[in-house]
Amino acid sequence: MAVKRIGKQTIKFHNPPSIIGTSSIVGPKEGDGPLRGYFDIVLEDDTWGQKSFEKAEAKMQEEAIKLAIKNANLSVDNIQFLISGDLLNQIISSSYTARQIGIPYFGLYGACSTMTESLCIGAMIIDGGFADNVVCATSSHFSSAERQFRFPLEYGAQRKFSSQWTVTGAGATVLSANGNGPYITYITPGRIKDYGVTDASNMGGAMAPAAIDTLLQHFEDTGFTPQDYDLIVSGDLGLIGRRIVIDMMKKKGYDLSENYTDCGIKIFDVVEQDTHAGGSGCACSAVVLNGYIYKEMKKGTFNRVLVMSTGALHSPISTLQGESVPGIAHAITLENLPR
Amino acid sequence: MAVKRIGKQTIKFHNPPSIIGTSSIVGPKEGDGPLRGYFDIVLEDDTWGQKSFEKAEAKMQEEAIKLAIKNANLSVDNIQFLISGDLLNQIISSSYTARQIGIPYFGLYGACSTMTESLCIGAMIIDGGFADNVVCATSSHFSSAERQFRFPLEYGAQRKFSSQWTVTGAGATVLSANGNGPYITYITPGRIKDYGVTDASNMGGAMAPAAIDTLLQHFEDTGFTPQDYDLIVSGDLGLIGRRIVIDMMKKKGYDLSENYTDCGIKIFDVVEQDTHAGGSGCACSAVVLNGYIYKEMKKGTFNRVLVMSTGALHSPISTLQGESVPGIAHAITLENLPR
Numbered sequence: 001m002a003v004k005r006i007g008k009q010t011i012k013f014h015n016p017p018s019i020i021g022t023s024s025i026v027g028p029k030e031g032d033g034p035l036r037g038y039f040d041i042v043l044e045d046d047t048w049g050q051k052s053f054e055k056a057e058a059k060m061q062e063e064a065i066k067l068a069i070k071n072a073n074l075s076v077d078n079i080q081f082l083i084s085g086d087l088l089n090q091i092i093s094s095s096y097t098a099r100q101i102g103i104p105y106f107g108l109y110g111a112c113s114t115m116t117e118s119l120c121i122g123a124m125i126i127d128g129g130f131a132d133n134v135v136c137a138t139s140s141h142f143s144s145a146e147r148q149f150r151f152p153l154e155y156g157a158q159r160k161f162s163s164q165w166t167v168t169g170a171g172a173t174v175l176s177a178n179g180n181g182p183y184i185t186y187i188t189p190g191r192i193k194d195y196g197v198t199d200a201s202n203m204g205g206a207m208a209p210a211a212i213d214t215l216l217q218h219f220e221d222t223g224f225t226p227q228d229y230d231l232i233v234s235g236d237l238g239l240i241g242r243r244i245v246i247d248m249m250k251k252k253g254y255d256l257s258e259n260y261t262d263c264g265i266k267i268f269d270v271v272e273q274d275t276h277a278g279g280s281g282c283a284c285s286a287v288v289l290n291g292y293i294y295k296e297m298k299k300g301t302f303n304r305v306l307v308m309s310t311g312a313l314h315s316p317i318s319t320l321q322g323e324s325v326p327g328i329a330h331a332i333t334l335e336n337l338p339r
Numbered sequence: 340m341a342v343k344r345i346g347k348q349t350i351k352f353h354n355p356p357s358i359i360g361t362s363s364i365v366g367p368k369e370g371d372g373p374l375r376g377y378f379d380i381v382l383e384d385d386t387w388g389q390k391s392f393e394k395a396e397a398k399m400q401e402e403a404i405k406l407a408i409k410n411a412n413l414s415v416d417n418i419q420f421l422i423s424g425d426l427l428n429q430i431i432s433s434s435y436t437a438r439q440i441g442i443p444y445f446g447l448y449g450a451c452s453t454m455t456e457s458l459c460i461g462a463m464i465i466d467g468g469f470a471d472n473v474v475c476a477t478s479s480h481f482s483s484a485e486r487q488f489r490f491p492l493e494y495g496a497q498r499k500f501s502s503q504w505t506v507t508g509a510g511a512t513v514l515s516a517n518g519n520g521p522y523i524t525y526i527t528p529g530r531i532k533d534y535g536v537t538d539a540s541n542m543g544g545a546m547a548p549a550a551i552d553t554l555l556q557h558f559e560d561t562g563f564t565p566q567d568y569d570l571i572v573s574g575d576l577g578l579i580g581r582r583i584v585i586d587m588m589k590k591k592g593y594d595l596s597e598n599y600t601d602c603g604i605k606i607f608d609v610v611e612q613d614t615h616a617g618g619s620g621c622a623c624s625a626v627v628l629n630g631y632i633y634k635e636m637k638k639g640t641f642n643r644v645l646v647m648s649t650g651a652l653h654s655p656i657s658t659l660q661g662e663s664v665p666g667i668a669h670a671i672t673l674e675n676l677p678r
Contacts, residue, residue, distance in 0.1 A: 004469055009443055051660070092654045096657070107456070108446060108447055111429065128343075130343055189420065191442055192437050313429065323431075
């Protein structure tokens with residue numbers, strides 16, 4: 001069999017899977033941000049008529065999956081696997097959604113790295129010939145995440161300046177063995193890096209080492225430079241994490257100052273919208289990828305983009321037991337023309 | 340590309356991945372059970388010298404992974420991916436283990452279906468040519484699971500007769516593109532079935548419909564009958580779930596009365612050890628597969644086995660919000676001689 005692995009940690013696809021449909025659904029605050037025009041649905045009410053934030057999040061994910069399949073001009077019967085996860089304990093948004101969709105399901109937990117984790121696995125399933133079409137999805141909700149990971153909103157806890165704002169939303173991507181792009185041409189799945197950050201209000205700092213590790217490995221494995229990309233985007237490092245990445249990558253000889261940004265910075269006007277260090281959450285990279293990046297690639301604004309969702313793999317229990325916050329980052333290369 | 344999908348939901352591998360090393364670590368109660376001779380390590384103390392049950396569980400998973408790699412005569416550097424998950428919120432046992440192992444990591448959440456979920460994904464990664472070797476792993480701990488899903492043990496809550504006993508343990512499997520079996524020849528990944536069970540003390544009843552759905556689909560897709568298998572084993576349906584499966588499969592024309600059992604029944608002497616309906620937890624099918632089944636297949640006692648871990652995908656929050664318990668079951672065929 002021809003070699004698909006290149007370098008230490010990267011896979012180059014022989015039959016690059018094509019994105020053939022996407023969807024993005026966001027809450028009202030995200031709909032007030034600079035990317036408002038790129039989202040398929042902007043909710044006026046972040047409970048979407050449901051009795052709890054958790055049920056609202058599950059509804060967003062379910063509707064996002066259905067919409068992505070519709071946008072791909074397919075029906076659920078044409079999809080062989082649903083690959084999804086979210087931030088909630090036991091990923092209930094994803095599991096209850098998978099119950100409604102009714103197709104074979106692989107549940108993931110990658111925290112905010114879930115979007116590209118699901119796309120890495122989905123792309124291997126397509127390229128390997130195990131499915132014609134798969135759907136990859138994730139969701140997050142500001143209010144369900146705050147009460148689970150930090151404080152219930154009713155406490156009125158003051159937010160630190162390093163805090164980020166969990167994006168309320170859901171995004172889904174249909175990958176196919178057929179289609180005319182953008183294609184996933186390379187993946188660099190990440191390993192965990194943990195530099196000992198214990199502050200659950202500084203996720204950008206906790207995840208930056210993992211992002212740097214994956215970026216260095218990606219450039220080493222592929223021979224690409226940052227300048228080979230029209231855009232390099234991390235998931236939710238925010239202002240603090242992005243600064244660390246640019247500084248550290250410069251020390252390693254890579255200049256990311258021109259074409260690197262972060263979904264958490266793109267999605268909000270961080271000053272006007274008072275989101276401190278920027279957006280975060282599984283949905284952050286999911287809606288920016290499936291809204292802004294996908295649509296601008298279709299227009300030809302970008303032809304080669306590196307997307308790297310970033311995840312902080314702690315739990316409230318592990319933090320209470322004195323553990324630090326492990327980070328992970330999975331990178332995927334999207335190209336309009338496969339090599 | 341030649342077709343790997345057969346029927347609606349099953350994949351037949353062209354280059355069946357081989358199991359080349361396994362490991363199983365269990366707690367003292369499991370070590371007192373009928374399978375005691377099959378486990379690599381039986382702990383005398385279920386905290387294994389750690390300060391919390393959660394840290395003990397992570398240590399078990401880490402040691403299980405290292406031992407499986409050693410048993411495969413490999414080193415960590417030879418493994419391209421770690422694919423694992425567990426029951427704890429944010430799968431911290433798996434993530435902290437992955438931090439220690441230091442290789443690219445895909446975190447899963449499939450509750451007690453995690454062992455075969457990870458093997459389904461791992462087998463596709465190997466067969467697709469994306470890795471030479473992967474390790475699939477999971478763990479569970481009676482005390483960490485009870486306090487998270489039901490009641491802290493200190494409450495002394497009375498257990499229902501339909502309750503199951505979460506297995507304390509960890510299991511790991513090294514899959515390889517090379518090796519001399521047993522091989523994973525088919526997989527039938529499952530979809531979610533939910534018949535409305537809301538009793539978190541009746542997991543066997545909640546998961547049985549998913550197990551039946553996957554079994555029916557597997558036999559339909561492959562043309563196999565139950566009698567083509569030397570052994571058919573579900574993950575943790577226990578006494579109640581197994582009875583439902585046998586009854587319902589009989590109505591559908593399949594006789595499972597002779598060669599079908601459940602890991603939760605095999606691992607404990609349910610009467611002598613007072614485990615009510617039997618064992619459960621991610622580790623239940625993990626240690627029975629990586630201990631008993633693997634070793635008996637190597638001896639030739641079994642040559643073709645269907646292993647189907649079963650998962651209940653609820654959370655304490657979803658139960659409090661009135662939701663029922665969705666079930667899922669992923670089946671894999673193990674064969675000493677690939678077809």
